[in-house]
Amino acid sequence: MTASLAAVAAFRRRAMAADLARVFVILALLLVVLLPIYWMVAASLKSNQEITQDATLYPHAPSFDNYRHLFSEREFGAFLTNSLGVTAASVLLALAAGSLGAYAIARFHLRFRLERVVGLSLLTLRIVPPVVILIPVYLLMLSLNLLNTWLGLILTYTALNITFCVWMMESFFREIPVDLEEAAMVDGDSRLTAFRRITLPLAAPGLAATAIFAVIVTFNEFLFALVLTATPAAMTMPRGTATLIGRIDTDWASMSAAGVVGALPIVIFALLVQRHLVRGLTMGAVK
Amino acid sequence: MRSARRARLQGAGFDLALPYLLLAPSVLIVLAILIYPLWDGLRASTQFWRYGKPLNDIGLDNYIALWSDPQFINSLWVTVRFVGLSVAIETVLGLALALFCLREFKGIRLLRTVLIVPMVITPVVVAIVFRLIYASDAGMLTAFSETLGGTPVQILGEPLRAFLALVALDVWEWTPLMFLILLAGLQSLPSEPFEAARVDGAGPWRTFVDHTLPMLKPVLAIAIVLRAIDAFGTFDQVFVLTRGGPGEATRLLSIYGYDTAFKFQQTGFAAAMFVTMGLIMLALALAAVRLLRRAGPT
Numbered sequence: 018m019t020a021s022l023a024a025v026a027a028f029r030r031r032a033m034a035a036d037l038a039r040v041f042v043i044l045a046l047l048l049v050v051l052l053p054i055y056w057m058v059a060a061s062l063k064s065n066q067e068i069t070q071d072a073t074l075y076p077h078a079p080s081f082d083n084y085r086h087l088f089s090e091r092e093f094g095a096f097l098t099n100s101l102g103v104t105a106a107s108v109l110l111a112l113a114a115g116s117l118g119a120y121a122i123a124r125f126h127l128r129f130r131l132e133r134v135v136g137l138s139l140l141t142l143r144i145v146p147p148v149v150i151l152i153p154v155y156l157l158m159l160s161l162n163l164l165n166t167w168l169g170l171i172l173t174y175t176a177l178n179i180t181f182c183v184w185m186m187e188s189f190f191r192e193i194p195v196d197l198e199e200a201a202m203v204d205g206d207s208r209l210t211a212f213r214r215i216t217l218p219l220a221a222p223g224l225a226a227t228a229i230f231a232v233i234v235t236f237n238e239f240l241f242a243l244v245l246t247a248t249p250a251a252m253t254m255p256r257g258t259a260t261l262i263g264r265i266d267t268d269w270a271s272m273s274a275a276g277v278v279g280a281l282p283i284v285i286f287a288l289l290v291q292r293h294l295v296r297g298l299t300m301g302a303v304k
Numbered sequence: 305m306r307s308a309r310r311a312r313l314q315g316a317g318f319d320l321a322l323p324y325l326l327l328a329p330s331v332l333i334v335l336a337i338l339i340y341p342l343w344d345g346l347r348a349s350t351q352f353w354r355y356g357k358p359l360n361d362i363g364l365d366n367y368i369a370l371w372s373d374p375q376f377i378n379s380l381w382v383t384v385r386f387v388g389l390s391v392a393i394e395t396v397l398g399l400a401l402a403l404f405c406l407r408e409f410k411g412i413r414l415l416r417t418v419l420i421v422p423m424v425i426t427p428v429v430v431a432i433v434f435r436l437i438y439a440s441d442a443g444m445l446t447a448f449s450e451t452l453g454g455t456p457v458q459i460l461g462e463p464l465r466a467f468l469a470l471v472a473l474d475v476w477e478w479t480p481l482m483f484l485i486l487l488a489g490l491q492s493l494p495s496e497p498f499e500a501a502r503v504d505g506a507g508p509w510r511t512f513v514d515h516t517l518p519m520l521k522p523v524l525a526i527a528i529v530l531r532a533i534d535a536f537g538t539f540d541q542v543f544v545l546t547r548g549g550p551g552e553a554t555r556l557l558s559i560y561g562y563d564t565a566f567k568f569q570q571t572g573f574a575a576a577m578f579v580t581m582g583l584i585m586l587a588l589a590l591a592a593v594r595l596l597r598r599a600g601p602t
Contacts, residue, residue, distance in 0.1 A: 050422060138334075
């Protein structure tokens with residue numbers, strides 16, 4: 018009797034110790050992830066004097082001057098507009114074209130097994146790392162007079178996104194039973210109407226997951242933006258931020274404010290859609 | 305009746321052309337902006353360029369010249385070390401955390417939410433975050449050191465420390481993804497073998513080695529290869545954090561290729577370097593596909 022009571026107590030003690038260890042690890046993780054971000058946000062509210070001379074651990078006289086400065090003198094408003102415009106346009110284009118293409122690949126049997134050829138080619142292109150086409154895309158945009166324009170960026174990002182969109186959407190369309198469309202068509206719908214009324218709504222979660230992933234990758238893209246743009250007329254947020262930092266090597270206050278402004282839109286977006294995001298990020302590997 | 309229905313479904317005229325029309329936009333964009341440049345890049349890599357113009361065809365000379373360029377060899381070596389070290393640390397950390405979080409408990413949702421931030425935050429900004437940690441005059445490490453009565457911390461000016469600082473950045477940014485993938489993988493494992501192991505009286509370590517690891521192997525292998533490909537192409541973070549320095553200590557292939565093309569204007573040579581880089585990444589990707597196949601039907 019007492020022996021079993023002691024065993025229960027020992028078990029409880031061990032369970033409590035495990036819980037404590039877990040809490041400790043979680044707190045340590047939160048600290049490691051959040052402390053660097055806190056440091057940047059804190060620095061963005063300080064003056065350069067406070068950052069370098071006083072090295073305070075939190076802003077003693079917080080002010081938004083650094084942010085005002087970015088928008089009034091460093092054209093961050095233009096970068097933000099460019100980023101949002103280019104991202105929205107290229108993701109929508111890639112999603113529209115890619116979904117239609119994916120639907121054709123998933124549903125039709127074409128001559129010469131064309132749909133399989135196209136599907137496999139796009140998948141193969143997906144494996145080719147984008148750096149391989151960095152130089153020729155630059156030369157192409159140079160010859161088309163599209164350097165430093167929205168259109169040049171939009172075309173490039175649409176192409177880079179389209180292989181991903183086709184690949185994702187194809188698997189989503191394949192999961193939707195053909196019978197549903199055929200029933201609608203027997204009832205008198207045309208193929209396109211059936212697609213719009215039946216298939217597209219059912220594929221909406223897949224469409225959302227694809228769009229979310231494409232938005233994050235496109236908004237954050239830097240290498241092609243670095244090569245294809247040169248002035249605030251077309252520079253995106255990451256491009257503008259990196260350029261500012263190249264110029265103001267020791268202006269830590271502006272640099273940290275630029276970091277906050279540069280990351281804020283996409284972090285907010287990701288947190289709003291995080292349920293779809295975790296599924297999309299891990300699906301590729303586990304599925 | 306049946307054939308009538310078929311005819312309806314297959315249609316004629318516009319309906320016959322429909323699938324081709326649906327495919328056309330994707331195919332056209334990909335042809336113009338992926339396939340043509342790919343071909344053009346291959347062509348450029350076999351030419352000698354000067355001042356942004358191709359002068360003459362030199363066959364594979366650029367590719368051969370790569371391997372006698374000490375700067376290329378150095379960049380390749382830096383890249384391999386960077387990928388190897390970062391991915392190894394991320395895998396071990398990610399797996400340990402995933403095992404630790406396998407049992408549902410309070411706080412896991414908060415943890416997941418927070419862990420999303422490093423991997424979605426703009427890579428250029430991640431580099432800013434880490435410059436603000438490492439800077440010897442304004443950095444977090446220096447501030448902590450001085451608060452504790454120490455001296456400023458020097459990191460980015462010293463080759464080995466700068467390299468390790470870059471690895472630390474990558475670990476901070478990408479361990480969460482490793483963790484989430486491996487956690488999903490662990491959660492998809494069947495529970496019977498683990499119950500059997502417990503009945504047999506196997507300890508946690510034996511259970512891990514005999515059951516968890518073998519069953520997790522496919523997911524683990526794919527996660528490692530995908531991460532390695534991604535790390536191999538790292539550019540943004542280095543461009544902002546160290547610009548490849550000090551000296552050539554953190555100059556990854558992508559940075560050297562970019563400088564060769566857009567700073568030194570050796571377009572053909574740079575194109576050959578990027579193609580070589582692509583081939584290495586392609587080999588890694590094919591390894592991933594083979595692993596997937598061996599893991600059985602997906």
